[in-house]
Amino acid sequence: MNENDQELLEGLRSLANDGPREAPARVEERLVNEFRRRARVRRNTIWASGGAVAAIAASLAVMMWLAPRQYAPAREQTAVVELPPMIEVPSPSGEIAMNFYALPEASELPPVENATVVRVELPMSTLRSIGFQINEERANEAVEADVLLGQDGLARGVRFVE
């Protein structure tokens, strides 16, 4: 190593020790705030998804509890079944309207402003509770359906995939 090299390395060693050695405290503060914000969002997301599932379950339970009393007598009285009214909501992209059969209690809920659609499997007997006529032999079979949830997480309508 010649004199120039030696001088350069000494200079680089001085440079390595020069200047601030740590980031300012505000960086830590900003990062901690961001860490907390993310943790909060994560907790809220978990609660929200748990809440949505609970809302669906609750909506369906209420619907199935109410429906036989509302619709079963009608089924016995007449062979002509009137289909439930339709709800029309825009798709998330806003371009295509989506049609759902209104659930029995949906008319008592506030109008849908911010819809969420969740695909679920329902027992065929649920169709009867909504107002459809079904083959009783297939009442225990599952059917795939999209459930329309309102901004409050309560089910408003349903459409059947199959």
Place this chain on the structure above:
Amino acid sequence: MLESPSPSDHDLLRLIANRDESAFLTFYRRHQGLVYRFALQMSGKTEHAEEVTQDVFMVVMGSAKQYDPARGSVAAYLIGIARNFVLRSLERDRPYVVLDDPDGEPAWRLAGEQDALDDLTRQERIESLKKAVLALPPAYREVVVLCDLQELDYAEAANVLGCAIGTIRSRLHRARALLIEKMRTNERCVV
């Protein structure tokens, strides 16, 4: 009484993935200096160093699970992330980076010319060398920063830069030669 051993970086990263704030703070305090200084030495600007440090630990916050010890040390992992941010900010500010300034401060002076050196304070010499390092092309600058300023060994530097150890050696050799050349040029300008 025996003190409880401090948690390893790997343990801390696992805890960070589970949103453990104190683990994040411990990890940040352990490594922020390394990241900050690397960014500062590469960019020469405290505001860039600050921004890069923040960005690096944001990445850690969001993807702590992705660290794989088999692929290198935590230092290499962090500097690897910092390097991407630094290169991006250098690219962004390229029109404003002074690559060479023959009329500016002399970058270096020849050893042995004590009279000339006596005229400069230690801080001025460091500033001059800093300018010379910052005037190097990024590929050479980063090996000088990693090996000479951050004192990473060649293998770690190669891991950070994703190249062979031989490439590190040759770039470092060339970078030092460029710095010495700049010293001589500036010396001639002074004379």
